Ligand SMILES: Nc1nc2c(c(=O)[nH]1)N[C@H]1C(S)=C(S)[C@@H](COP(=O)(O)O)O[C@H]1N2
């Protein structure tokens with residue numbers, strides 16, 4: 514877990530506190546990253562958006578067409594009607610989007626994703642299952658019961674939001690494909706489109722973005738496949754047309770733009786643990802286990818900018834801690 518610290522002079526204008534803790538900028542300075550990605554000009558043109566523009570004006574209309582649009586807003590699940598915090602305004606959540614396929618620069622994710630074509634889209638559910646399926650997104654949406662849930666969301670960079678996701682439990686989908694007894698893990702793979710995604714080419718990351726859960730984690734009641742947010746179909750920047758949500762883990766586990774859900778017998782590799790030894794497989798939220806480069810004791814609410822104490826398992830311990838009682842004797846479960 515220990516790695517050399519890079520000197521990070523605080524006088525530089527891009528060294529705002531949030532950026533200072535961006536885990537992904539480990540190897541290169543942000544300016545260098547942006548230069549290599551060819552975003553220099555875009556940053557010049559949009560440079561003020563992150564600070565002064567009314568973020569509300571950056572929001573593209575949600576994907577309001579499509580046969581599933583009439584299913585929104587879905588009925589809110591009373592068990593998750595309220596996450597004990599006020600909802601984050603949609604524009605604030607959009608302004609903080611993390612989506613490296615588009616850009617490492619948060620203010621560019623919304624405008625770049627707005628130009629991307631997310632349709633048509635198919636999802637494959639395969640691997641150690643009795644009934645593998647490849648479904649068009651509309652067919653999938655017709656099949657699954659949609660509900661709304663308000664969850665807390667905690668990024669490893671120590672910002673947090675509270676948002677209403679629309680979607681269905683991953684368990685409901687997995688039951689349909691009938692996992693074999695050999696299935697122990699669920700691997701989630703996102704769209705691979707090096708030509709279409711402007712952020713992919715220049716960076717040496719192991720694209721496509723991929724994540725994984727144990728089968729028990731995937732079957733946990735909290736684990737969602739989200740197809741919408743704020744009562745509407747998912748906009749591009751939050752992971753259209755469908756993404757994972759695992760609210761007791763750091764946000765990087767919640768992979769966007771899924772194209773494949775594969776059940777496996779061996780533990781799959783994950784994008785961030787391949788990219789850096791700072792990250793492991795489990796990535797459960799724990800305020801007492803600092804990141805090698807910063808504390809996780811508190812988090813900055815996107816809604817107010819205030820810091821609040823971080824909760825163990827992001828406050829979802831009642832529903833998830835049991836899965837780790839044995840595991841944590843032999844595994845590194847916090848990163
Ligand atoms: N495909 C993909 N999924 C991704 C990411 C990404 O860069 N690409 N970033 C992750 C990180 S680090 C976080 S914090 C969340 C952010 O979700 P949001 O932008 O909808 O808030 O998405 C996660 N899922």
Ligand SMILES: [Mo]
Pocket residue numbers: 611668669670763764765
């Ligand atoms: Mo994140």
